[in-house]
Amino acid sequence: MTITSSCDGGALTLAFEGELDHHAAREAMLGIERDIERYLPRACVLDLARLSFMDSSGIAVILKAHRRMAELGGTASVVGAGKQPYKVLDAAGLRRLVKIETTV
Amino acid sequence: MKEINSVKIEFLSRSSNESFARSTMAAFAAQLDPTLDELGDIKTSVSEAVTNCIVHGYPDTLGKIQLRARIFPDNSIEITVRDWGRGIADIDAAREPMFTTGGEERSGMGFTIMESFMDKLRVRSSTGRGTTVTMTRRISPRAQLRAAK
Numbered sequence: 739m740t741i742t743s744s745c746d747g748g749a750l751t752l753a754f755e756g757e758l759d760h761h762a763a764r765e766a767m768l769g770i771e772r773d774i775e776r777y778l779p780r781a782c783v784l785d786l787a788r789l790s791f792m793d794s795s796g797i798a799v800i801l802k803a804h805r806r807m808a809e810l811g812g813t814a815s816v817v818g819a820g821k822q823p824y825k826v827l828d829a830a831g832l833r834r835l836v837k838i839e840t841t842v
Numbered sequence: 843m844k845e846i847n848s849v850k851i852e853f854l855s856r857s858s859n860e861s862f863a864r865s866t867m868a869a870f871a872a873q874l875d876p877t878l879d880e881l882g883d884i885k886t887s888v889s890e891a892v893t894n895c896i897v898h899g900y901p902d903t904l905g906k907i908q909l910r911a912r913i914f915p916d917n918s919i920e921i922t923v924r925d926w927g928r929g930i931a932d933i934d935a936a937r938e939p940m941f942t943t944g945g946e947e948r949s950g951m952g953f954t955i956m957e958s959f960m961d962k963l964r965v966r967s968s969t970g971r972g973t974t975v976t977m978t979r980r981i982s983p984r985a986q987l988r989a990a991k
Contacts, residue, residue, distance in 0.1 A: 760893040761857035763947065791864075791882075793889040797949035822882040829958050830939075830951045 739789075741766060743773045750779035752803075755788040758823075763795040767802050774803070780812045787818030787841060796823065797830045804836050815839070845912040847873070852908045855900040855925070857893075863909055864888040870911050871919050874981040883959040884919070884979060890952040891923035891975045897944050899927025899973055918961075918980040926972040933965050 739756035750773060758766060774782060782803055786792070800816060807814040815837040819827060824840045832838065849870050853859045864885040871884050888909075895907045910922040930936045937957070942950030957963050960977040967973040 757861060759857075759860045759889055760897065761860050767947065791885065791889075793886050793893065794949045794951040794955055795893065797951055798947055801949065802946070821879065822886065825879075825882065825959075826886060826955060829955050830949060 739766065741769050743769075743777075745773075745777040745779060748780040749783060750774065750777045750781070751783045751785055753785040753788065757791040758789055758796040758799065759791070759793050760795040763799050766799050770799065770803050771806065774806050774810070778810065779807075780810075782807050782812065782814040784814065784816045785818050786816060786820065786823050789820065789823055792823040792826055794826065794830065796826065797832060800827070800832065800836060813837070843914045843916065845914055847913040848911065850908065850910045852906055855896045855905050855907050855927075857896055859907070860889055860892050860896070863892045863907075867909065867911060867921060870913075871981070874913065874917055874919060875984050876981045877984070880979070880981055884921070887956045887959045887977055887979075888921060888923070890956050891921075891977070894952055894975070895923065895925035895927065895973070897948065898930070899925035901928065903927075916980065917983050918978055920976060920978045922974060922976045924972065924974045929969040929971055929973055930965070930967040931969055933967055937965065 739758055739762040742753045744751050804814040817839045819840045821842050827838055867888045868881050868885050905927050908924040912920045935941050937953040939954040940950040942948040956977055960979045962978040964976045
């Protein structure tokens with residue numbers, strides 16, 4: 739899995755590509771933390787459009803971004819979630835904490 | 843019910859095997875002609891069960907994980923994921939949403955997802971001896987439906 743980051747006017751976009759499971763989660767968390775520290779954004783957008791698979795490990799990754807952004811007084815949100823990742827996010831009730839936009 | 847087909851695989855509890863396990867099970871389930879959504883549900887559930895073995899069954903050692911699948915005439919697939927690791931002290935607590943002993947890196951949603959994505963889920967565990975998770979999913983018989991039309 740790869741994460742491509744770009745920051746534009748206080749909004750940090752992290753684009754995920756590949757499969758996000760437990761094997762990929764640790765590195766993803768470290769990368770997200772590093773990027774948030776580097777840019778100190780007001781908003782963090784997790785773009786899942788090119789994520790082909792995600793299990794509950796991805797929930798912990800998104801919650802990590804959500805908590806870190808809340809500490810900074812900002813927000814984290816999810817865009818581009820395909821069917822399979824969205825079903826996992828929905829089953830976990832993540833919509834109660836994080837704004838989620840889907841492609842389905 | 844007599845099985846139509848079966849497969850058994852054993853591998854080490856390395857996290858790189860998570861994708862191997864779910865892809866293999868998806869490939870085996872493909873003979874039931876599942877939809878992409880059904881395949882996604884099976885892959886996700888297998889991923890959760892195998893991750894549990896790696897994170898909780900063998901937290902600081904490498905051990906064996908056994909994956910078995912059986913296909914039955916009613917178009918259902920039964921998948922069994924077994925480890926010989928630490929076992930679960932309190933299965934009811936482990937199945938609760940948001941319960942985890944895995945710290946901040948885990949969401950505690952693994953069993954909840956397996957339960958909602960599969961038709962049946964059975965967990966047997968004994969402390970110090972290991973855990974067996976058996977899950978069943980019936981695949982909608984699309985081919986028969988099409989043939990009938």
